[in-house]
Amino acid sequence: MIQLQNVNKxxxxxxxxxxxxxxxxxxxxxxxxxxxxGPSGSGKSTLANVIGGLDTPDSGRVVVGDQEITEIRDxxxxxxxxxxxxxxxxxxxxxxxxxALENVMVPLILVGMKAxxxxxxxxxxxxxxxxxxxLKHKPGQLSGxxxxxxxxxxxxxxxxxxxIADEPTGxxxxxxxxxxxxxxxxxxxxxxxxxxIITHDAKIARQASRVIEIKDGRIS
Amino acid sequence: MRIIDYIKLGGKNLxxxxxRTSLTVVAVVIGAISVIVMVxxxxxxxxxxxxxxxxxxxxxxxxxxxxxxxxxxxxDGPFGFMHGGSGNSxxxxxNDEVVEKLKGISHVQDVSPATSVWGFQSVHxxxxxxxxxxxxxxxxxxxxxxxxIIAGRNLEPGEIAKVVIGGGLLDSFGYEDNPKDILGxxxxxxxxxxxxxxxxxxxxxxAGGDQEQYxxxxxxxxxDIEAEIVGVxxxxxxxxxxxxxxxxxxxxLTNKYWQGQEGGSGNQSEPQYELDEYNQIEEKGYGSIMVxxxxxxxxxxxATDIEAMDLGASTAKDFLDELNKLLSTLGVILGAIGAVxxxxxxxxxxxxxxxxxxxxxxxxxxxxxxxxxxxxxRKLFTLEAALLGLLGGLLGxxxxxxxxxxxxxxxxQYLLDQGMSFSNIISLPWWLLAGIVGFTMLVGLLAxxxxxxxxxRLDPVEALxxx
Numbered sequence: 098m099i100q101l102q103n104v105n106k107x108x109x110x111x112x113x114x115x116x117x118x119x120x121x122x123x124x125x126x127x128x129x130x131x132x133x134x135g136p137s138g139s140g141k142s143t144l145a146n147v148i149g150g151l152d153t154p155d156s157g158r159v160v161v162g163d164q165e166i167t168e169i170r171d172x173x174x175x176x177x178x179x180x181x182x183x184x185x186x187x188x189x190x191x192x193x194x195x196x197a198l199e200n201v202m203v204p205l206i207l208v209g210m211k212a213x214x215x216x217x218x219x220x221x222x223x224x225x226x227x228x229x230x231x232l233k234h235k236p237g238q239l240s241g242x243x244x245x246x247x248x249x250x251x252x253x254x255x256x257x258x259x260x261i262a263d264e265p266t267g268x269x270x271x272x273x274x275x276x277x278x279x280x281x282x283x284x285x286x287x288x289x290x291x292x293x294i295i296t297h298d299a300k301i302a303r304q305a306s307r308v309i310e311i312k313d314g315r316i317s
Numbered sequence: 318m319r320i321i322d323y324i325k326l327g328g329k330n331l332x333x334x335x336x337r338t339s340l341t342v343v344a345v346v347i348g349a350i351s352v353i354v355m356v357x358x359x360x361x362x363x364x365x366x367x368x369x370x371x372x373x374x375x376x377x378x379x380x381x382x383x384x385x386x387x388x389x390x391x392x393d394g395p396f397g398f399m400h401g402g403s404g405n406s407x408x409x410x411x412n413d414e415v416v417e418k419l420k421g422i423s424h425v426q427d428v429s430p431a432t433s434v435w436g437f438q439s440v441h442x443x444x445x446x447x448x449x450x451x452x453x454x455x456x457x458x459x460x461x462x463x464x465x466i467i468a469g470r471n472l473e474p475g476e477i478a479k480v481v482i483g484g485g486l487l488d489s490f491g492y493e494d495n496p497k498d499i500l501g502x503x504x505x506x507x508x509x510x511x512x513x514x515x516x517x518x519x520x521x522x523x524a525g526g527d528q529e530q531y532x533x534x535x536x537x538x539x540x541d542i543e544a545e546i547v548g549v550x551x552x553x554x555x556x557x558x559x560x561x562x563x564x565x566x567x568x569x570l571t572n573k574y575w576q577g578q579e580g581g582s583g584n585q586s587e588p589q590y591e592l593d594e595y596n597q598i599e600e601k602g603y604g605s606i607m608v609x610x611x612x613x614x615x616x617x618x619x620a621t622d623i624e625a626m627d628l629g630a631s632t633a634k635d636f637l638d639e640l641n642k643l644l645s646t647l648g649v650i651l652g653a654i655g656a657v658x659x660x661x662x663x664x665x666x667x668x669x670x671x672x673x674x675x676x677x678x679x680x681x682x683x684x685x686x687x688x689x690x691x692x693x694x695r696k697l698f699t700l701e702a703a704l705l706g707l708l709g710g711l712l713g714x715x716x717x718x719x720x721x722x723x724x725x726x727x728x729x730q731y732l733l734d735q736g737m738s739f740s741n742i743i744s745l746p747w748w749l750l751a752g753i754v755g756f757t758m759l760v761g762l763l764a765x766x767x768x769x770x771x772x773x774r775l776d777p778v779e780a781l782x783x784x
Contacts, residue, residue: 151686152778172690179688190683190781194333204687206322251687 099125099148099259099291104157106143106314117143118154119314127258130285130292132305140314141295142263148293149261150178162258179207183252183290185262185281189244191236197223197247198232204254222250226280242273249280259291260284266301278304318693327701331708334673338705341662341669345709345761346716348659349753353717353745355651361744363644366637369553374462375633376613377426379620381419381606382629383409409627410602419608422622424615427461430603434566436509438539442490443503449489451506453480453559455566461609464560468496469548475564480504481548484556496549503543511536515568521590522575542569563603570597659757663764666705670698670768674775681772682780691773698769699762706761710754721745 106118117140125131135141146152147159150166153174159167166177178184183204191200198219205215223229226246236244245265252260262281266274278294278301285292294305302308310317331338370376409415411430419428432455439448456462458472464481472481482504484493492499513519517540522531544561561569571594578589608630610619616632623630674681681694689697721743728742 146778149686151781172692175685175688175690175693178686182688184686186686186781190679190686192680192683194329203684206326207318207684207688207693209319209322211319255688 098127098160098162099123100158100160101144101148102158102160104147104154104159106140106147106152106154116140116314118147121157121311121314121316123309123316125291125293128285128289128291130282130294130304130306132294132296132302132308133311134296134299134302134308135311136297139311141311143314144311145261145263145293145295148259149182149184150174151184179204180255181258183249183255183257183260185245185248185252185260185265187264187267189236189241189248189268191244191247191251193236196233196235197228197239197250200236200247201251201254203251208255218254219250222253223247225253225284226250240273241269242276245269245273245277246280249277249284253284253288257290259293261293261295263295264297265294266296266298274301318689318696323697323700324704327697327704330673330677330701331704337669337672341665341705342709342712344662344665345659345706345757346713348655348662349710349713349757350717350720351655351658352652352756353655353713353749353753354720354743355655356648356749357717357721357743357745359644359648359651360746360749361742363640364744365742366640370633370637374609375636377610377616378633379608379610379616379623380631381411381415381608381623382631383411383602411604411606411628412599412602415626415628416603416606418626419606419623422608422619424611424619426609426611427459428609429457429459429462429607430563430605431456431607432563432566432570432598432604434561434569437542438507438509440486440504440506442499443505443543445490447489448507449486451486451504451559452557453506453561453566453569455561455563455569456607457563458560462607464548465551465553466548467551469500469546471548472560472562474562476547476562477565477568478542478544479547479561479565480544481550481560482546483550483558484552486559487549492549499546499549502546504546506542506544508540508542510539512538512540513573514571515565516540516542517573519573519575519592567596567598571595572597659760662709663760666702666761666764667768669705670702670765671771673701674698674768674772678775678780678783681775682777682783685775685777686781694775695769695773698772699765702765702768703758703762706764707754707758709761710757713757714750714754718745718750 101121101123104118104121105116108115108117119140121140121144133141133144143152147154148161154167157167158165161177161181164177166174169177192203195203198216201219201222202215205218210218220229220232223232223246226249228243228246228250231239231243231247234243236247239247245268249260249262249265252262260281265277265281269277281292281294282304284290292305294301296302367376413430416428416430419425434453434455437451437453440451441448458474458476463471466481469481472479482499486504487493487496487499490499508514513535520531520535522528550556550558550560573592573594575590576593578591608619608623610616617634620630620632684694724743725741732742
C-alpha cells in the first residue's frame with residue numbers, strides 16, 4: 098500500500114511560491130496499475146518523484162508498505178529506492194558506454210551483489226523484456242524501443258515493488274510506445290508490481306485500472 | 318557496494334576519457350619523478366660517502382687527539398719547522414706510552430701514531446722543473462692501516478726515503494692516466510731555509526772568525542730531500558695526502574744544532590761545541606694516534622674508553638652524524654622543490670574531477686535514482702581521483718627506475734674510468750618507491766575530496782533534467 102497524507106512540495110521561483118504538490122492525499126493498493134495524468138507543470142512528475150523517494154515533500158507523510166519515507170536519512174532513502182522502486186524514464190537514461198547487460202547491472206552493483214550472480218539476474222531481466230540476444234549491444238546500437246526495454250529491465254533488476262515510469266513512450270512512435278505499455282502491463286500482471294505511469298496521453302491513461310488526475314498540484 | 322566494484326567502476330570511468338586521464342596522470346608522473354630524483358640523489362650521496370669511508374677503513378677507526386678540548390695544533394719547532402703536535406700544555410701528550418696504553422683497550426686491533434709533516438717550500442718530480450706544494454703524513458704502516466692502492470705497494474714499517482703519493486700529486490705530475498709509470502721515480506722535497514734535519518751534515522761553528530757569516534749561511538741554506546715513489550693511493554677524499562713512515566718523519570722532524578759547552582781543556586779562549594738534537598715528536602708528542610677497532614659495533618665503546626683516559630676521540634660517526642643532518646636537511650629541501658610539481662599536478666586532478674562531474678551530472682542522477690546514496694557517489698569520485706594519483710605514482714616509479722638504471726650504467730662507466738671504486742650514485746631504496754606511490758595516491762585522494770563532495774550534493778531530480 099502506498100499512502101500519501103497531506104503532502105506539500107513548494108518551490109520558490111523569483112520570490113513567488115509554486116505549489117508543485119498542494120495538500121495531496123491518496124492511496125494506491127498493492128499491485129495496482131495507476132496512471133497519473135495532467136498537463137505540463139501540473140505536478141505529476143513531482144508526485145512520482147515523491148513516491149519514488151527521489152524527492153522529499155516539505156510537509157505531510159509518505160508511507161510505502163510499512164515504511165514511512167518522509168523523514169528518513171539519505172542512506173535509508175537510497176536503500177528504499179534501490180530495493181523497492183524501479184524507475185523508467187522518458188529519455189531512457191542509459192549509460193552510453195555500457196552494454197545492455199552492464200546497464201541492467203547498475204542497481205545490482207549498488208546493492209553489493211557479486212559479479213556472477215548479478216550477470217545471471219541481469220540476463221534474466223533482459224530475457225523478460227525480449228532482449229536476450231542484445232546483451233552486448235550498447236545503447237547506440239539499439240532502437241528507441243529496445244533502449245526503453247533495457248531501461249525497463251534495469252528497473253526490474255532488484256525485484257522492486259513499484260515501477261514508476263515517467264512518460265515512458267514520450268520518445269517513441271505510437272507502435273513502439275504501445276509495445277512498451279503492453280510490456281509494462283504484462284509485468285504488472287505477472288510480477289504483481291505496482292505500476293505507476295506518468296503521462297499526458299489519455300489513450301495510455303485509459304489502459305490503467307485507475308487514473309489520478311492532477312492539476313496545479315492538486316488531485317482532482 | 319563492494320570495494321572491487323568501486324575500483325572497477327572508477328577505472329572504467331577514467332578509461333572512458335583516455336586523453337584527459339593521460340594528461341592528468343602525466344603531471345603526476347612528472348611530480349613523482351621530481352621527488353624521487355631529488356631524494357635519491359641525496360640518498361646516493363650518503364651511500365657514496367659511506368662506501369668511501371668504508372674503503373678507507375674509517376668506519377672502524379678512532380682518531381685520538383691530546384684531549385677532548387684540544388685539537389691537533391701546530392707547534393713551532395726551534396728552527397721554524399712545523400709538525401702537528403699536541404702543543405697545548407693543558408692536553409695530554411700523545412707519546413709512545415699512550416700508544417701502548419691504547420693497545421691494551423678491549424677490541425683494539427692495532428694502533429698507529431701519526432704526524433703531519435709540512436713546511437717544505439715545494440715538491441717536484443726529479444727531472445722536471447715545475448714545483449708544487451705538498452703535505453706529508455707520517456704513520457706506522459701495519460696491515461690494519463694499509464692504504465687503498467691503485468699502483469705499487471704500501472710502505473713497510475721503518476722505511477726511509479720512500480713515499481706513497483695521493484691523487485693530488487699524481488695529477489700534478491701528469492700521471493693520472495698511467496699511475497704505474499710513476500713508480501720508482503723520485504720526488505724532491507725542498508726544505509725551508511735554516512733546515513737542519515734529516516740528511517744535513519751540519520758544519521761546526523768556526524772557532525774564531527766570522528760567526529755572523531756562519532749563522533747567516535746556516536739560516537739561508539735550503540736542502541733537497543729525495544724520496545722514491547713506491548705506491549699510489551686510490552682516488553678519494555684523501556687525494557691531497559701523501560704518506561711516509563713515522564720512523565722517517567721523526568728523522569725529518571729532528572733538528573740538529575751545535576751546543577756550546579762551558580769550560581774545556583786547554584785554551585779557554587776557544588769555545589767547545591757538542592752536536593745535539595731536538596726531536597719535535599719526542600718533545601711535543603704525535604699529532605694524533607689512529608686506533609683500529611675490530612668491528613663497527615665496538616667503535617663507540619672504544620671511543621668512550623679512550624675519552625676516559627682524558628684523551629680526545631673522534632670517530633666517523635661524528636662525521637656521519639653531521640653529514641646525516643646536512644643531507645637530511647638537503648633532502649627535505651630538494652624533496653620540497655620536487656613536491657612543488659606534485660602540488661601542481663594535484664590541481665590538475667581537482668580540475669579533471671570537477672570537469673568529470675559537470676559532464677556526468679545526469680549519470681550521477683541515474684545512479685541516485687537506482688539507489689546510490691550520497692556516500693556512494695562521494696566514495697566513487699574520491700576513488701577515481703586516488704586512482705589518478707596511484708597511476709601517476711606507479712608510472713613515475715617505473716620511469717624513475719629505468720632512468721636510474723641508465724644513469725647508473727653510464728655513471729659507473731665514468732667512475733670506473735676515473736679509477737673510482739664506488740658505484741651507483743642514484744639510489745632507489747624500496748621504501749622511497751613505495752612511499753612515493755602511497756604519497757601520490759594520498760595526494761590524489763585529497764584532491765578528489767572537494768569534487769566528490771560536490772558530486773554527492775547534486776540534487777538527483779535536477780541532475781536527471783540536465784542535458
